[in-house]
Amino acid sequence: MKSHMSGRYQDWTKRGGGHIHMNMENKEQQCDSENGYLRSDNAFGSVRHVVLDELFKGASIRASFGGTVIDLRHTHLAPGETYIDIDCTCSGIELYIPSDWNVVPQCNAFAGGCEDKRWQGANINKESTLIIRGNISFGGLEIKD
Numbered sequence: 001m002k003s004h005m006s007g008r009y010q011d012w013t014k015r016g017g018g019h020i021h022m023n024m025e026n027k028e029q030q031c032d033s034e035n036g037y038l039r040s041d042n043a044f045g046s047v048r049h050v051v052l053d054e055l056f057k058g059a060s061i062r063a064s065f066g067g068t069v070i071d072l073r074h075t076h077l078a079p080g081e082t083y084i085d086i087d088c089t090c091s092g093i094e095l096y097i098p099s100d101w102n103v104v105p106q107c108n109a110f111a112g113g114c115e116d117k118r119w120q121g122a123n124i125n126k127e128s129t130l131i132i133r134g135n136i137s138f139g140g141l142e143i144k145d
Contacts, residue, residue: 031070036078042066042091051075059084063091063139071096073145077128086134088112088141095132099145102129112136118145 031040031049036057040047043064050071057078061068063086073096086093086107097103099118102125107114114136132141 036075038070040068040070042068056082058082061085061093061134062087063093064089065091067092067094069094069096072101073098077101077125077130079128081129081131084130084132084134086132086136086141088134088136088139090137091139093139093141095141095143097130097143097145100125102126103143104129104131105141105143106131106133107136107141108134109136110138112139112141114141114143116143118143 031038031042031047033049033051033053036053036055038049038051038056038059038061040049040059040061040063042062043066045066047063047066047068049069051074053075055078056072056075059070061070061084068091070093084095097118099120100123103116103118105114105116114132132143
């Protein structure tokens with residue numbers, strides 16, 4: 001199928017042009033994990049990312065009209081409080097988090113929801129706390145293990 005987009009526009013979208021980082025070629029967005037910090041921007045696409053850093057220190061996740069899956073089961077939580085900031089509009093975010101992590105959701109939801117579906121029988125590590133904060137509009141956040 002021949003693309004209807006001009007060459008300049010295609011080059012701009014391949015480079016992640018604009019502030020929403022749209023990728024019009026395959027609708028698969030990328031996210032970065034560096035020194036324990038994760039940054040994910042996703043608009044009109046999907047993101048799947050496994051964090052392999054030894055120590056997870058926080059994240060910023062923005063999703064608009066797409067799906068985001070972040071797997072934290074192969075990392076460890078830094079001591080004290082660690083924050084994940086989310087901004088979810090007309091999207092779904094799935095976070096895979098070990099069942100022994102202490103997770104505190106502090107999300108504002110408008111026509112959406114936030115649910116921790118992890119098995120609650122594990123021994124919770126109280127030395128480290130993961131706080132998930134942000135806004136959810138017309139979407140959802142699911143925490144799974």
